[in-house]
Amino acid sequence: xxxxxxxxxxxxxxxxxxxxxxxxxxxxxxxxxxxxxxxxxxxxxxxxxxxxxxxxxxxxxxxxxxxxxxxxxxxxxxxxxxxxxxxxxxxxxxxxxxxxxxxxxxxxxxxxxxxxxxxxxxxxxxxxx
Amino acid sequence: xxxxxxxxxxxxxxxxxxxxxxxxxxxxxxxxxxxxxxxxxxxxxxxxxxxxxxxxxxxxxxxxxxxxxxxxxxxxxxxxxxxxxxxxxxxxxxxxxxxxxxxxxxxxxxxxxxxxxxxxxxxxxxxxxxxxxxxxxxxxxxxxxxxxxxxxxxxxxxxxxxxxxxxxxxxxxxxxxxxxxxxxxxxxxxxxxxxxxxxxxxxxxxxxxxxxxxxxxxxxxxxxxxxxxxxxxxxxxxxxxxxxxxxxxxxxxxxxxxxxxxxxxxx
Numbered sequence: 238x239x240x241x242x243x244x245x246x247x248x249x250x251x252x253x254x255x256x257x258x259x260x261x262x263x264x265x266x267x268x269x270x271x272x273x274x275x276x277x278x279x280x281x282x283x284x285x286x287x288x289x290x291x292x293x294x295x296x297x298x299x300x301x302x303x304x305x306x307x308x309x310x311x312x313x314x315x316x317x318x319x320x321x322x323x324x325x326x327x328x329x330x331x332x333x334x335x336x337x338x339x340x341x342x343x344x345x346x347x348x349x350x351x352x353x354x355x356x357x358x359x360x361x362x363x364x365x366x
Numbered sequence: 367x368x369x370x371x372x373x374x375x376x377x378x379x380x381x382x383x384x385x386x387x388x389x390x391x392x393x394x395x396x397x398x399x400x401x402x403x404x405x406x407x408x409x410x411x412x413x414x415x416x417x418x419x420x421x422x423x424x425x426x427x428x429x430x431x432x433x434x435x436x437x438x439x440x441x442x443x444x445x446x447x448x449x450x451x452x453x454x455x456x457x458x459x460x461x462x463x464x465x466x467x468x469x470x471x472x473x474x475x476x477x478x479x480x481x482x483x484x485x486x487x488x489x490x491x492x493x494x495x496x497x498x499x500x501x502x503x504x505x506x507x508x509x510x511x512x513x514x515x516x517x518x519x520x521x522x523x524x525x526x527x528x529x530x531x532x533x534x535x536x537x538x539x540x541x542x543x544x545x546x547x548x549x550x551x552x553x554x555x556x557x558x559x560x561x562x563x564x565x566x567x568x569x570x571x572x573x574x575x576x577x578x579x580x581x582x583x584x585x586x587x588x589x590x591x592x593x594x595x596x597x598x599x600x601x602x603x604x605x606x607x608x609x610x611x612x613x614x615x616x617x618x619x620x621x622x623x624x625x626x627x628x629x630x631x632x633x
């Protein structure tokens with residue numbers, strides 16, 4: 238389910254684009270999945286339909302989805318592209334994490350320490366489950 | 367493009383607005399906002415071609431238009447629909463006049479408006495929904511909506527806005543709204559016109575505002591930047607400036623700031 242974070246300073250079309258990309262890369266929207274129509278998504282989120290159209294157009298140029306005339310947009314992503322996209326998305330998440338943490342005044346060492354602690358805890362939790 | 371050229375409008379001797387000009391692109395979704403009493407609804411009536419301006423002109427940019435009103439759907443702030451008629455009779459009258467086939471009008475069903483009830487028996491909110499349904503059924507090229515949707519309960523208002531967005535997606539009409547709840551419509555509009563007593567304070571795309579309108583908190587007025595608004599809020603002086611620096615805000619926050627500062631200026 239796509240959502241808009243009303244409090245965010247990230248433009249709505251960026252928010253949507255990223256969510257759809259994540260959905261595609263994580264397999265939530267598999268290849269061949271029919272994306273909601275512009276009309277449907279716009280009215281559900283109460284967004285200007287042109288914004289949705291812009292998101293879909295950009296995702297089409299970036300080869301995440303393809304349009305079939307008269308029947309809408311479908312997920313269409315090559316296997317090879319999937320790997321590189323996952324890496325790009327991870328890098329974006331890391332950038333966001335790093336810039337926020339630096340804004341709060343943490344040092345790189347502190348970040349690495351926290352991350353590895355968290356990961357350790359997570360993997361031990363996963364084992365016990 | 368709809369062009370308003372040097373419009374002066376009002377009732378009686380004193381004009382509400384003098385000599386204002388602006389353009390609206392076809393397909394734009396515009397919000398006209400500003401403090402009470404600056405003539406937003408009056409301007410909407412002028413756009414609706416119901417109130418003629420004292421001077422100035424409007425060019426709607428539609429080819430071969432004898433009466434522009436046939437392409438305009440206007441939801442006024444007070445609804446003057448025939449009170450003694452039944453819902454179905456008025457719907458039929460409207461449909462005959464516009465030659466559009468009766469639609470099941472899902473909004474009416476949702477608002478539990480009975481086909482056989484008299485208009486006078488409807489609540490204010492139900493009337494607004496009925497009126498909006500009639501307007502949308504006529505395929506207008508220009509949809510004008512005044513504050514009236516505030517009288518509709520949140521669930522129905524949500525539904526009304528959803529219906530409006532569907533119409534936007536299907537037919538790409540030009541939409542002008544007055545002062546609706548910012549949070550509810552901020553992602554629908556792509557242009558904001560902020561009106562004050564002395565004319566248009568701001569006429570920008572939402573994209574431009576989101577990118578460039580920034581919040582700066584400082585006792586002194588920032589220099590070398592365009593200051594859009596200043597207000598004292600919670601003990602701090604907030605400046606809304608056009609800049610690449612400062613805190614980025616969401617649209618509803620930008621408009622709230624502008625609104626607050628217009629009221630503080632008066633003192």
